[in-house]
Amino acid sequence: MALRSDAISNVALKDGRQVTIRPLVENDRTALADFGLSLPKDDLLYLEEDFTNPEIIARLVNASYAENWRQIVAVADDGSIVAYTSARRVPGWSNHVAELRLIVKPGWRRSGLGTYMAQAIVDTARDLGAQKVTVAMLAALKAGQAIFSRLGFAVEGQLARHAIDRNGELHDVVIMSAFLRV
């Protein structure tokens, strides 16, 4: 499911609900802010971007035109954003590498949406010219690892006590990667 800049796909989830998967656009500012505010604190803690910060939301929405960055959202029938994923090419000597992010709103999980979004963003990273994709997540978060290993990603490394949560607890971070055929 390759999503080019103007591509839209309608997807039926395992639980019968439908979503539209499409690129993030400038008009999504309010919906993306609402999505951020709907995420549980534990999720927010582990995301590199602070989705509750209006400045970050503005930066993400403005980046919909950025050359090296693609962002995709899943939109429910009521117009709310229920999942977000992104691929961003790394500057410098890893310019052939795209870093991925993926998050599904609780209440929409375990219906296959994370998998659809992951597939879409890998295809989009390929369109972006990336030859390799990486995704980082807490070692304890098994759902993300299950999704990406099904898509052919392998664990490339684990960084010890590399993330710190709001309680000051340290967590290991797993880096998974896959090489893309271009």
Ligand SMILES: CC(C)(COP(=O)(O)OP(=O)(O)OC[C@H]1O[C@@H](n2cnc3c(N)ncnc32)[C@H](O)[C@@H]1OP(=O)(O)O)[C@@H](O)C(=O)NCCC(=O)NCCS
């Ligand atoms: C990871 C995440 C995106 C998964 O979204 P999702 O919509 O639930 O994913 P899917 O429904 O496609 O699940 C695919 C598979 O992942 C595994 N999985 C999903 N949730 C799981 C859980 N809580 N525990 C164990 N395995 C889980 C299962 O194998 C599942 O397949 P199955 O339902 O056929 O058993 C979601 O849990 C999330 O947003 N987590 C917080 C952010 C995060 O960890 N992002 C990943 C790295 S950036």
